[in-house]
Structures are given as C-alpha cells and as structure tokens.
Amino acid sequence: IAGITQAPTSQILAAGRRMTLRCTQDMRHNAMYWYRQDLGLGLRLIHYSNTAGTTGKGEVPDGYSVSRANTDDFPLTLASAVPSQTSVYFCASSDEASSYNEQFFGPGTRLTVL
Amino acid sequence: GQNIDQPTEMTATEGAIVQINCTYQTSGFNGLFWYQQHAGEAPTFLSYNVLDGLEEKGRFSSFLSRSKGYSYLLLKELQMKDSASYLCAVRDGDYKLSFGAGTTVTVRA
Numbered sequence: 001i002a003g004i005t006q007a008p009t010s011q012i013l014a015a016g017r018r019m020t021l022r023c024t025q026d027m028r029h030n031a032m033y034w035y036r037q038d039l040g041l042g043l044r045l046i047h048y049s050n051t052a053g054t055t056g057k058g059e060v061p062d063g064y065s066v067s068r069a070n071t072d073d074f075p076l077t078l079a080s081a082v083p084s085q086t087s088v089y090f091c092a093s094s095d096e097a098s099s100y101n102e103q104f105f106g107p108g109t110r111l112t113v114l
Numbered sequence: 115g116q117n118i119d120q121p122t123e124m125t126a127t128e129g130a131i132v133q134i135n136c137t138y139q140t141s142g143f144n145g146l147f148w149y150q151q152h153a154g155e156a157p158t159f160l161s162y163n164v165l166d167g168l169e170e171k172g173r174f175s176s177f178l179s180r181s182k183g184y185s186y187l188l189l190k191e192l193q194m195k196d197s198a199s200y201l202c203a204v205r206d207g208d209y210k211l212s213f214g215a216g217t218t219v220t221v222r223a
Contacts, residue, residue, distance in 0.1 A: 033211075042118075042201065042215040043157070058210070090156060102147060103211060105156035 002026050004106035006091050012112045013081050021076045021109050023091030031094045032074040033058075033103065034066060036087040043090065049074055081113045116140050116212035120202050125220045126192055134187045134200050134217045142207025148176050148187045149201040151216065157201055161187065189219070197221045 045058030
C-alpha cells in the first residue's frame with residue numbers, strides 16, 4: 001500500500017525555470033491539497049481540489065498552478081521559479097467518508113531555487 | 115482566516131508528562147486536529163476534537179474548549195521517540211485546514 005507518493009524527493013532549480021512537482025495517491029480520496037512548509041511559519045495551503053476536475057486557491061497561491069485531471073494525480077507547477085519558493089512541499093489527501101476526514105500527507109519534496 | 119498560536123519549543127524528561135497548548139481565532143470551526151511530525155518526515159494524524167471535552171488515545175489525550183478557542187495535547191509517559199514537532203490545525207467552515215507553526219518537543223533521558 002503506497003498511500004501518497006511525491007516526486008522528486010528533492011530538487012535544486014535555477015531561478016526562472018519551470019518545475020512540476022508530482023503527487024499521486026492510491027486511496028481513491030476525493031480531496032487533495034498542496035502545502036508548503038517553511039521554518040517558523042508552519043504548513044500553508046497553496047491550492048486544493050475537492051474532487052477531480054475542480055481546483056481552488058489556498059492561502060499562498062501566487063506563482064503556482066495545479067490541475068486535477070483524475071482522482072489519483074494532483075501535480076503542482078511553478079511556472080517560473082523564484083528563490084522565495086525554496087521550501088518543503090507536501091501533498092495531502094482526504095476522504096469525507098472517513099471518520100474524521102483527516103488529511104494524509106505524502107513524504108514531501110524539498111525544493112531549492114537558486 | 116485563522117490565527118493559531120502554540121509554543122515554539124518544550125523540553126521534558128523521559129517518563130514525564132507534557133502539555134502543549136494551542137489557542138485559535140477562527141472565522142468558522144469544523145474541528146481541531148493534532149499532527150505529529152518527526153524531523154524530515156511527513157505529518158501524521160494524532161487526534162481530532164470537534165466537541166468540547168477530552169479525547170483519550172493511549173498515551174496521548176487532546177482537549178477542546180470551543181468557547182475559549184483553546185485546545186491542548188497531553189503526552190504522558192514520555193518516550194524518546196516522542197521527540198518531534200506537534201502541529202495544531204483548525205478546520206474552518208470551508209473544510210480547509212490552517213496550521214499553527216508547530217511545537218518542537220525534546221525528550222531528554
């Protein structure tokens with residue numbers, strides 16, 4: 001049982017480059033989320049998707065885009081990376097049918113933009 | 115939006131008890147979660163409260179007072195493996211989670 005996988009595990013990227021972070025879940029959860037985690041700031045929501053075909057903006061969406069073509073995949077794209085996007089990125093999913101609708105997190109992607 | 119406050123760091127001795135407080139101001143409330151995050155790893159779900167009172171789950175308990183915008187996570191019989199960050203998160207009226215910055219707990223032998 002894989003749960004949620006993210007790729008790559010880590011990446012160093014030159015400023016101005018385009019980058020897509022991948023997230024796949026095999027739990028058939030309807031909702032998926034992207035967060036960034038920065039020291040002292042905690043997890044902040046970037047974008048979310050309540051169901052395949054729909055997406056929404058979170059607290060810090062600028063510079064990021066997402067798509068949800070199917071239930072399992074939720075890629076996050078940085079169109080033109082900037083150093084302030086250096087962070088650890090976590091993908092998460094949840095299912096309203098579960099007891100608490102708690103979110104399950106992937107292992108994270110550590111991104112450094114130079 | 116949400117404003118969630120929790121202490122930055124706490125230190126305790128193996129076998130002791132530690133209480134991590136969390137206060138929040140919310141524009142809507144649909145439950146409070148506690149997550150555990152070991153260094154370099156993903157957060158994992160610990161507990162959930164939506165009604166006032168205490169929820170006990172083994173060595174971990176979580177308390178909620180909605181009228182006071184207050185929760186705590188109680189860790190009993192501390193073990194070295196409990197050294198981690200503990201994240202308080204509030205679910206708002208749109209079912210989105212807002213996280214506190216986390217409390218790093220260090221357990222000493």
